[in-house]
Amino acid sequence: MKKRIVAILTVICLAAGVFSGCTRMKPAGPEGTVTEIRYLNFKPEIAEVYDEISRVYEEETGIKLIVETAASGTYESTLTARMATDEAPTIFQINGPIGYASWAEYCADLKNTELYKHLTDKSLAITKNNGVYGIPYVVEGYGIIYNKAILNKYFSLPNRNTSYNYVEEITSFAALKAVVEDMQARRADLGIQGVFASTSLKTGEDWRWQTHLMNIPVTLEFLDKNIDLTGDKYKSIDFTYSENFKNIFDLYINNSTTDKARLGTVDVTTSMAEFALGKCAMVQNGNWGASQILGVSGNTVRAEDIGFLPIYTGTRGEENLGISIGTENFICINAKASEAQQQAAADFLWWLFSSEKGKKLVTEGLGFIAPFDTFSAEETPDDPLAREVVRWLNNDKVINIPWNFTVFPSQTYKERFGSALLKYAQGAMNWEQVKKQAVDEWKKEFGA
Amino acid sequence: MHKSLKKYFPVFVMPVLAAFTVSFLAPFAMGVYLSFTRFKTVDSSEWVGFENYISIFTQDETFLYSLWLTVRFTVVSIITVNVLAFAVALLLTRKLKGINFFRTVFFMPNLIGGIVLGHIWSLIINGILGFYGVDITYDPSYGFWGLVVQMNWQMIGYMMIIYIAGLQNIPEQINEAAAIDGASPVRKLFSITLPMVMPSVTICTFLTLTNSFKLFDQNLALNGKNAETSLLALDIYKTFYDHTGLRLAEWHGIGQAKAVVFFLLVAVIAFVQLRVTGRKEVEH
Numbered sequence: 001m002k003k004r005i006v007a008i009l010t011v012i013c014l015a016a017g018v019f020s021g022c023t024r025m026k027p028a029g030p031e032g033t034v035t036e037i038r039y040l041n042f043k044p045e046i047a048e049v050y051d052e053i054s055r056v057y058e059e060e061t062g063i064k065l066i067v068e069t070a071a072s073g074t075y076e077s078t079l080t081a082r083m084a085t086d087e088a089p090t091i092f093q094i095n096g097p098i099g100y101a102s103w104a105e106y107c108a109d110l111k112n113t114e115l116y117k118h119l120t121d122k123s124l125a126i127t128k129n130n131g132v133y134g135i136p137y138v139v140e141g142y143g144i145i146y147n148k149a150i151l152n153k154y155f156s157l158p159n160r161n162t163s164y165n166y167v168e169e170i171t172s173f174a175a176l177k178a179v180v181e182d183m184q185a186r187r188a189d190l191g192i193q194g195v196f197a198s199t200s201l202k203t204g205e206d207w208r209w210q211t212h213l214m215n216i217p218v219t220l221e222f223l224d225k226n227i228d229l230t231g232d233k234y235k236s237i238d239f240t241y242s243e244n245f246k247n248i249f250d251l252y253i254n255n256s257t258t259d260k261a262r263l264g265t266v267d268v269t270t271s272m273a274e275f276a277l278g279k280c281a282m283v284q285n286g287n288w289g290a291s292q293i294l295g296v297s298g299n300t301v302r303a304e305d306i307g308f309l310p311i312y313t314g315t316r317g318e319e320n321l322g323i324s325i326g327t328e329n330f331i332c333i334n335a336k337a338s339e340a341q342q343q344a345a346a347d348f349l350w351w352l353f354s355s356e357k358g359k360k361l362v363t364e365g366l367g368f369i370a371p372f373d374t375f376s377a378e379e380t381p382d383d384p385l386a387r388e389v390v391r392w393l394n395n396d397k398v399i400n401i402p403w404n405f406t407v408f409p410s411q412t413y414k415e416r417f418g419s420a421l422l423k424y425a426q427g428a429m430n431w432e433q434v435k436k437q438a439v440d441e442w443k444k445e446f447g448a
Numbered sequence: 449m450h451k452s453l454k455k456y457f458p459v460f461v462m463p464v465l466a467a468f469t470v471s472f473l474a475p476f477a478m479g480v481y482l483s484f485t486r487f488k489t490v491d492s493s494e495w496v497g498f499e500n501y502i503s504i505f506t507q508d509e510t511f512l513y514s515l516w517l518t519v520r521f522t523v524v525s526i527i528t529v530n531v532l533a534f535a536v537a538l539l540l541t542r543k544l545k546g547i548n549f550f551r552t553v554f555f556m557p558n559l560i561g562g563i564v565l566g567h568i569w570s571l572i573i574n575g576i577l578g579f580y581g582v583d584i585t586y587d588p589s590y591g592f593w594g595l596v597v598q599m600n601w602q603m604i605g606y607m608m609i610i611y612i613a614g615l616q617n618i619p620e621q622i623n624e625a626a627a628i629d630g631a632s633p634v635r636k637l638f639s640i641t642l643p644m645v646m647p648s649v650t651i652c653t654f655l656t657l658t659n660s661f662k663l664f665d666q667n668l669a670l671n672g673k674n675a676e677t678s679l680l681a682l683d684i685y686k687t688f689y690d691h692t693g694l695r696l697a698e699w700h701g702i703g704q705a706k707a708v709v710f711f712l713l714v715a716v717i718a719f720v721q722l723r724v725t726g727r728k729e730v731e732h
Contacts, residue, residue: 204673
């Protein structure tokens with residue numbers, strides 16, 4: 001009996017140990033003895049570069065940078081799990097105002113960091129009540145990526161039905177539609193299977209539509225209504241530009257390499273490979289996709305033939321719109337880490353984005369267009385899509401569409417919208433139902 | 449002997465007990481506690497009482513749907529898996545050439561992990577549906593039946609082995625006596641074979657029941673995260689992880705509450721299973 005009591009007590013002690021282990025952060029060593037920084041990386045495609053960064057930084061400072069990379073689509077779950085442990089990351093990232101709402105009490109104020117002082121456009125940062133809680137560390141852009149070689153081949157066809165001669169002349173949805181539909185009709189002459197790469201609508205692979213494409217009508221609506229993203233007016237939408245979304249979406253699914261009833265199992269990699277192998281002439285994606293084009297074996301697309309077209313949807317004045325440029329990558333420092341650790345993290349970030357070695361790793365290794373004034377004009381990545389983004393960014397004649405999908409309600413909202421788009425493509429839902437769902441669930445997910 | 453057993457009891461039991469406590473009991477207790485709270489991470493929770501449990505049925509529309517889908521899936525799987533496994537077992541207890549080879553072949557799908565299996569079947573099913581110009585997402589029932597086919601493929605081999613063991617335990621004399629009395633093969637099957645393998649039937653039924661009820665990875669790999677084809681386990685996962693944003697803490701709580709309800713359901717099944725199989729074993 002006595003033994004049993006001892007045993008039970010031991011169990012309780014152990015359980016208590018586990019619980020208490022969960023409720024406190026790792027005690028920091030004495031001031032100034034930080035030996036390691038933990039970083040939870042969001043981008044699996046560049047995980048290897050961080051190994052190199054880690055090696056160089058340890059050589060320079062003796063501080064070990066421990067980078068953990070969350071697998072694609074699991075950042076939130078990995079972060080949720082890690083935050084409660086002794087190995088909580090000191091540096092992590094959020095995807096915008098919504099991400100900030102999730103992690104607010106973990107985000108330290110970065111107002112006084114060197115990195116923030118050198119941010120070129122301060123309005124890009126996540127701020128609240130004079131505090132700065134997330135600093136964008138990369139600017140990205142997306143639009144319709146085209147293969148100039150195929151377009152030029154089309155422009156040289158004698159019997160074509162349009163009068164355009166250059167890709168630069170396509171500055172409206174009407175022009176895009178005319179060219180695309182004529183190209184689709186002459187796909188055999190052009191040696192392609194379809195104008196657009198498959199509209200990947202597999203769950204988890206549909207972010208190009210439920211997030212990126214949706215950003216365009218939503219942003220235009222916000223602009224019309226003068227909605228300030230720091231208030232809470234963005235918690236409901238009317239989807240006033242739903243017909244415009246439908247315009248471009250129909251164009252994508254009707255002029256594609258894949259029949260629209262079979263889009264539910266296509267992933268982004270497949271779609272990008274179609275473009276890389278020259279099976280199609282256009283694909284909607286961002287500059288991060290460059291490696292998925294140029295790095296694919298059997299690639300037939302030359303670097304100098306790749307360019308971005310804005311995503312035209314048939315709105316008034318759209319010839320003045322550019323591609324969509326912004327960021328959903330905001331770096332944060334864990335407010336629950338010790339002072340010394342927070343400082344070490346800030347020092348590392350400053351080193352990465354300001355020192356010669358760091359900057360070289362950023363532009364050449366990570367391939368980032370970094371929004372800091374420590375980077376000169378020459379210090380941009382040298383893949384063709386990144387250069388295109390910079391070209392559009394510096395084009396004063398157009399307004400580039402900002403990334404407002406960072407205020408989309410939740411992953412669930414996006415996934416449900418994606419599955420509605422799939423049903424629309426398959427004919428199981430009509431557009432009115434898709435629109436209604438997009439509006440209703442926006443509100444519902446915000447709990448408004 | 450008894451004395452030394454007592455003496456060394458802590459040495460042998462404590463490591464296991466400690467491991468069990470740390471990796472099961474403690475997280476479990478925390479999990480139950482968290483189902484009554486709202487939380488972002490497990491160390492920042494706010495007590496809300498039974499609110500989460502109420503929300504499962506009022507706010508969240510997916511739980512009951514997934515539960516009903518899971519029940520349907522489980523019933524269909526139990527019937528198909530057991531009937532087919534029993535049939536294969538009957539076939540492979542005859543005197544056939546290369547019988548061990550066939551037994552091995554039927555058992556092998558069981559050695560492949562769930563995710564891999566899901567992707568293999570997704571290729572096969574989409575390949576076939578491709579002839580009709582659609583894919584598995586076209587209709588939720590495609591996903592459902594795809595999952596049933598896959599479950600059968602994976603489980604039949606395992607259940608077959610159990611049935612074979614049961615069939616081999618039937619004394620030859622009973623069948624001979626029945627044959628002399630002029631019983632037809634069908635009569636022998638229903639009046640001798642089936643009653644004699646009842647213990648195996650019970651075990652197999654419950655194994656299929658719990659396995660189908662808890663199915664997760666095959667579901668994710670084959671059907672993706674489509675709401676219409678998410679069984680309970682996948683639905684809980686989605687509730688917990690995909691509602692990022694302003695209501696994150698709330699959804700974490702609801703997901704946790706769902707998981708507790710799910711546990712209770714599985715526990716009830718397991719409990720009944722234990723009682724029923726225990727009784728059969730005594731009879732045997």
